[in-house]
Amino acid sequence: MRRLGISIYPHHSTIEEMRNYIQLAHDNGFDRIFTCLMSIKNEEEKKKLQTITKFADKLGFDISADIAPNIFEEFGLTYRNIAFFKEQYHLAALRLDMGFSGKEEAFMSLDPCDLKIELNISNGTKYLETIMSYKANRENILGCHNFYPRKYTGLSREHFLKTSAMFKKQYIRTAAMISSNHAQFGPWEETPFGLPTLEEHRGLPITVQAKDLWHTGVIDDLIIGNMYASEEEIQQLGRLNRNQLSLKVNLSDGTTELEKQIIFNESHFNRGDVSDFVIRSTQSRVKYKEEHFKPHNTAALDIGDVTIDNENDIRYKGELQIVLKEIPNAGSTNVVARVVEEEQFLLPHIQPWASFGFTK
Numbered sequence: 001m002r003r004l005g006i007s008i009y010p011h012h013s014t015i016e017e018m019r020n021y022i023q024l025a026h027d028n029g030f031d032r033i034f035t036c037l038m039s040i041k042n043e044e045e046k047k048k049l050q051t052i053t054k055f056a057d058k059l060g061f062d063i064s065a066d067i068a069p070n071i072f073e074e075f076g077l078t079y080r081n082i083a084f085f086k087e088q089y090h091l092a093a094l095r096l097d098m099g100f101s102g103k104e105e106a107f108m109s110l111d112p113c114d115l116k117i118e119l120n121i122s123n124g125t126k127y128l129e130t131i132m133s134y135k136a137n138r139e140n141i142l143g144c145h146n147f148y149p150r151k152y153t154g155l156s157r158e159h160f161l162k163t164s165a166m167f168k169k170q171y172i173r174t175a176a177m178i179s180s181n182h183a184q185f186g187p188w189e190e191t192p193f194g195l196p197t198l199e200e201h202r203g204l205p206i207t208v209q210a211k212d213l214w215h216t217g218v219i220d221d222l223i224i225g226n227m228y229a230s231e232e233e234i235q236q237l238g239r240l241n242r243n244q245l246s247l248k249v250n251l252s253d254g255t256t257e258l259e260k261q262i263i264f265n266e267s268h269f270n271r272g273d274v275s276d277f278v279i280r281s282t283q284s285r286v287k288y289k290e291e292h293f294k295p296h297n298t299a300a301l302d303i304g305d306v307t308i309d310n311e312n313d314i315r316y317k318g319e320l321q322i323v324l325k326e327i328p329n330a331g332s333t334n335v336v337a338r339v340v341e342e343e344q345f346l347l348p349h350i351q352p353w354a355s356f357g358f359t360k
Contacts, residue, residue: 002214002242005032005175005223006234007195008056010048011039012185012227018052021228026059028238032175034144034223036066036187037089038097053090062092064118064144066187069100079104083113093118095144099127106134109141118142121174122155122197124163128170143167147177147195147225149186154199164218175221178209180229195225205342206233207240212346215245215354245356247322247346249306249337254296259308259336262288262320269355278307278321279350285309285318293317297335301327304344306337306358322347 006025008018022033033056040046053063065085077084079100085091093116099105109117109131117136119128121143131141145164148154155163160176167174179194179201186195196202201209206229213219224233240246251260268281293310301307305323309316313332322339324347329335337358339347350356 003032003221004030004237005034005221006030006229007034007186007223007225007227008052009036009039009185009187009227010052011041011045015048015051017228019055022052022056022059022061024231024234026061028234030234030238031061032221032223033061033063034066034095034225035063037071037085038066038068039187050089057090063090064093064095064116064142065089065091066095066097068096068098079108080111082108082111082115086113086115092116093142096120097146102127102130103134105131105141106136109137114140116140116142118144118175119167119172120144120146121163121167121176122146122160124159124166128167128172132170138171141172142175143172144175144221144223145177145197147179147186147197148199149191149193149195151193151202152199154196154202157198157200160198161216161218164216168218173220174218175223176213176219177225178206178213178222180206180224180226180233182230182233183224183226183228185227186225191226197225204345207236208343208345210237210240211245211343212349214240214242215346215349241357245346245350245354246359247356248340248343249358249360250340251337251360252297252335255334255336256294258288258291258293259334262308262318263306263337263358264360266320267355268320268357270350270352272352274352275324277325277327278323279347279356281320284320285316288318291318293334295331295334298329298331298333299335300329301333301335304339304341304347305335306339307333308336310334322350324348 095118176197179196
């Protein structure tokens with residue numbers, strides 16, 4: 001099952017604020033937490049982290065903490081002592097922002113404490129292959145992308161897809177970071193430009209980021225990288241369909257009950273023989289071939305328009321399409337809805353045979 005997570009940075013907050021945030025996330029179907037051991041500066045902050053992770057652990061959250069080899073030294077530990085972090089900080093995983101040589105990671109994955117080792121996907125090296133060559137326990141290896149606080153430093157889509165695919169090819173569970181547009185804090189300082197993994201997600205609504213990443217098919221879990229996301233953002237994410245892209249639309253005036261039935265209650269997928277101009281969902285024209293589709297709202301077609309062909313084109317009547325480029329309307333196409341502006345970003349990424357749905 002695909003999962004949702006939040007991030008917690010104790011040095012930026014109080015115990016009460018974090019408890020309320022974790023409870024809100026829990027109530028909306030979140031069950032992962034990311035935190036950062038590298039930003040903990042003193043004993044007081046360590047105790048605060050222990051207190052809040054114990055609370056989250058009791059609610060059923062899996063907690064992952066960013067760590068690097070030098071942090072082991074600061075705790076007076078080696079990679080052979082990872083049980084300490086599970087026992088003292090209630091962790092389910094250690095995320096290695098900067099790793100070891102590969103042999104150490106494999107050894108840690110085999111530790112009897114069963115703590116998972118989460119690797120940095122974003123670097124795009126042969127790091128994972130090296131670890132697996134040391135016969136690591138695949139069940140205890142995870143992958144998670146970085147986040148990027150500075151504008152123009154986030155990953156390109158091409159690199160993101162390439163590096164994520166390397167982990168999916170090895171059957172490793174993957175995660176990426178999405179970014180709240182209301183949160184202030186990251187692991188080190190305030191983050192006015194958010195903490196996304198993909199640069200093109202910076203500033204987009206958080207649900208659009210989530211829909212896009214899940215729709216790629218290469219990401220299992222999504223974690224809000226900055227703290228605190230708004231209550232509305234948490235609730236919106238909790239309501240998302242995690243397994244199918246669901247586009248939010250506004251209905252057109254005059255859309256019939258039959259057309260609404262096709263939009264919201266039928267299954268849709270993009271035909272394999274794709275067009276540059278429209279996404280075509282053709283099964284409705286077969287199912288409803290005996291129905292009448294009277295012409296209405298036959299204006300010129302714009303990007304994001306959801307259309308159903310009318311009986312002026314007897315062969316295509318009942319077919320649903322989403323417009324990708326401005327095109328004329330011969331009078332045979334009813335504009336029945338429109339994808340909301342902020343989600344039109346998703347349309348070019350709907351691949352051949354990809355399924356999708358609609359919501360109001």
